[in-house]
Amino acid sequence: MAKNFHTDNKAFMLYKDWEDIFQALDSSEEIGELVMALFAYAKRGETPKLSGGTKIAFLMMRAAIERDGIAWEEMCAQRSECGKKGGRPKKSDESGNTDEKAEQTAASADNAEEKPQGINDTAEKPKAFSQTKRFSEKAKKADKDIDKDKDTDIDIDTDKDKDKDKAIDKEKKKDAGTAESVVRSFGTHKNIMLTSEQYNELESRCRSVGLSLESYISKLSQWLFSKGRHCTDPYRIISGWLDNDSKRKTAAKPKEKQGCDLSWYDDFAMNVDLSKFL
Secondary structure, three states: OOOOOOOOOOOOOOOHHHHHHHHHOOOHHHHHHHHHHHHHHHHHOOOOOOOHHHHHHHHHHHHHHHHHHHHHHHHHHHHHHHHHHOOOOOOHHHHHHHHHHHHHHHHHHHHHHHOOOOOOHHHHHHHHHHHHHHHHHHHHHHHHHHHHHHHHHHHHHHHHHHHHHHHHHHHHHHHHHHHHOOEEEEOOOOOEEEEHHHHHHHHHHHHHHOOOHHHHHHHHHHHHHHHOOOOOOHHHHHHHHHHHHHHHHHHOOOOOOOOOOOHHHHHHHHHOOHHHHO
C-alpha cells in the first residue's frame, strides 16, 4: 500500500533559513498562528485561512514540506519494490536431500566391499559409481545456485545505491530552487516582504534606467509604518512605480532633463499617493 506523508510520516523538516521569515512577522501571535498552520498541513493536509505576511510565509514553507513529503513517499516506494525483488531461495530441503543421498551412496559402497567377489560384483559397482556421480553433479549445481544468488544480491544493492544517489541529486536541485524563492524583509521597518528573485529582478531593472531600488523600498516601508498597514504584494507596487518612472524618464527631452539630475524623480517618488497601489 502506498505511503502518504500527511498520515504515515511522523516528522517534517524545519529549515534554518526560515528564521528570517519568522522574525519578519509583526507579532508573537502571527508566529504562533504560522507554526500551528504548518503542523496542520504536515499532519492532516489542511490549509488554514491566513492573511498578510503570515499567508505568504505559509505558502513558501508549505511548498518545502510538500517537496520533502513527496521525496519521502518515493523513497518508501523504492524500498518496498526492492524488498519484493530481494531474498534468497530456500535450500534447506535440497541440502537435506543431498546429505541423505550421500549417506545412501556411502552405505552402498560399503556393502559392495563386504560382499564376496563374484558375478554380482560387476552389477553393484556401476550402481555405486552412478550414485556418486549424481551426488557430485548436484553439489556443483548447488554451488552455482549460491553464486547466482550472490550476484543477484549484489545487483540489488547496486540498484539501491543508484536510486539513493538520484534522490540526493534531486533534493539538492530542489533546495537550490527553494533558496531562490525564500522571502526576505526589507526597508527601514523590515515590513517589505520580497523573495530574492523578486529583489534581484527589481534591482536589475532600476540599474538599467539609472534609478534606486532602495528609494522605492524606503518610501513604501515608511508609508506602511506610518499608516499601520500591511502590504500583501509590495513587488507589484514597486514594479508599477518603476514602469511609470521609466516611461517618464524615457519621454523626457535632453534639454529639459540634462546630466544626472534626478530631482524630477525624487519629486515623483516622494509625493506619489501610495494608497492608489494598495
